[in-house]
Amino acid sequence: MKILFFGQLVEVVGTKELIIEGITDIHALTSSLHQQFPLLAQSKYVVAVDQEIVSGNQHLHENNIVALMPPFSGG
């Protein structure tokens, strides 16, 4: 499963893109990522699955593209 990171999250995880396997839902994905990148747990972001923002948990398939998107404030 492809995971995309946006904004400051790229600095937090050190990459724009990750491939993760064996993840079945969003909660499992985020808790696995938070474990791997503790600073990510302190960051605010929303999750988009296949370019649609989702709230709450959702089942994930291997061919989903998941994006973690933080809020931007600059102007």
Add this chain to the structure above:
Amino acid sequence: MSQGPSYERYHRQMILPNFGLRVQRLLLKSKVLVIGAGGLGCPVLQYLVGAGVGYIGIVDGDQISLSNLHRQTLFAIDDIGLNKAAVAAKKLSQLNSDVIIEAFTFHLTNHYALDVMKDYDIIVDGTDNFATRYMINDACVLLKKTLVYGAVSQYEGQVAVFNHFLPNGEPSANYRDIFPDPPKEGSVLNCVDAGVLGMLPGIIGSMQAAEVIKLITGIGEPLVNQLLTYQFNNHQVFTVKITPQSKTSSFIPTDATAFKSIDYVWLCSSPPNTLEINAAEFDQLTSQKNIDIIDVRELHELPVVQTFSHLRIPLPDLKESAGQLKNDTVVVFCQSGMRSLQAAKELSALWGDTKRVYSLQGGILSWIRFAEKK
């Protein structure tokens, strides 16, 4: 704009397919408020005034500084120290005298926001902080105004059209459908802290101006129920769909009175130096010198504390009296720890990280229990 549109001035856009005189007249009748005349606001304003949007309001309480000039293209060296909205209005009136421009030379707060915004058709958010962004979003929901949002973060930018009323009479998604509650200011960096190249707000601001033109003219497909992220480094665009959420309304004030009573700055403030301390830590601090310990309860409240020296400044008077506090460490307490936490946040907001502020968790009652055991 009493006469018809100038064919010569608007010729290049009027000859476009689906444009013409009717559409130009729509622009000339439209009222757009641009909040923030900075990196985003400058291109928004230049293109909207150039295109002949008839009534433009500009809100900005900031003064122009040298560090603005690399991206805020309406301003020049001689403008440094002057108000952005006033200078922008002056320069823009030289660009197109058809357009009626009103400058609001103050920071928009929820006290005036509804009054300022109510007379405009479309609101453009070109601000640079979450407190104002959430306030503008909520005001647009209350006033049923379409909001054209834009924001940047280092090498990426976002654009969206929020709260646009669809043919079915329902509003499209707004910012709180993505992020219901604000992140703490400081947890996400702004341009001052994170840096920005001038072209990025130039691009994002131009996209915002394009969304405004699309909304007014009906040309193209505005970013309704969508959030576009633009990546400067490779010109990639990533658009995600947003769906209005039923729970969002619970985050938005129900009416003007509720709106005005929200402290948006407070919602977004996350003083990193505010720390709750427990009774044992507090006990230790009571014996230290060069500390201001303050009881923020009302003067009549019991028990009166006599065991250690402290000041008594009730919470409502605290901000006003803050200047009297000379020490770099300030400890506040109240009965149960609620008011003192608020006091600590207020003081931290006031002082930034120049002083350390602590609040006694559980209040003086928890310390009394601790002291009795000791």
